[in-house]
Amino acid sequence: MRMTLPVMGAILLASFGLSSAKPYAAQEKPGSTEPKMTPEDTAKKNPIPPTPEGLAEVRKLYGYNCAMCHGKTGDGKGDLAADMKLELRDWRDASSLEKVTDGELFWIISNGKGKMPGEGDRTKERVRWNFVNLVRSFAKKEVADKP
Numbered sequence: 167m168r169m170t171l172p173v174m175g176a177i178l179l180a181s182f183g184l185s186s187a188k189p190y191a192a193q194e195k196p197g198s199t200e201p202k203m204t205p206e207d208t209a210k211k212n213p214i215p216p217t218p219e220g221l222a223e224v225r226k227l228y229g230y231n232c233a234m235c236h237g238k239t240g241d242g243k244g245d246l247a248a249d250m251k252l253e254l255r256d257w258r259d260a261s262s263l264e265k266v267t268d269g270e271l272f273w274i275i276s277n278g279k280g281k282m283p284g285e286g287d288r289t290k291e292r293v294r295w296n297f298v299n300l301v302r303s304f305a306k307k308e309v310a311d312k313p
């Protein structure tokens with residue numbers, strides 16, 4: 167077990183270096199080796215039930231990593247989204263993600279989509295499923311009403 171930590175650190179560093187060296191535009195090239203969502207991905211069920219603790223944990227991460235595009239309230243009107251002229255869904259509207267499965271949301275959060283960078287393995291699976299829970303929660307009254 168002694169070697170595990172430094173080795174993992176090296177892998178993490180290497181993957182950070184790789185992903186940050188790629189500008190957004192480079193990730194969008196047609197015919198690139200972007201990962202593809204499979205039917206199994208789409209069908210995946212969320213194994214993590216939403217809890218106040220789990221949501222509180224990801225809400226913090228959301229503030230640093232997602233709100234600049236998706237907006238603090240999930241309205242899709244973050245500053246960076248405006249700068250990049252992104253048209254994002256308003257998650258406060260329950261119909262916006264009605265037809266999208268948890269598995270798809272999880273996949274997009276993990277792998278990214280278009281101009282959105284994915285989390286990859288930077289966050290644990292459990293945390294990424296909690297992002298799914300958080301994204302869903304924006305459509306619920308009590309969260310959507312928060313400033």
Ligand code: HEC
Pocket residue numbers: 228231232233234235236246247252253254255266271272274275279280281282283285297301
């Ligand atoms: C650079 C801006 C940007 C950041 C930062 C960002 N996203 Fe996105 N997100 C997007 C774009 C663009 C899409 C794709 C919209 C489309 O294709 O219709 C998207 C799509 C999604 C979707 C799929 C559902 C939908 O509304 O299309 C989820 C879920 C999502 N993002 C969650 C997150 C989470 C969680 C974070 C933070 C860990 C995050 N995003 C960070 C831009 C961003």
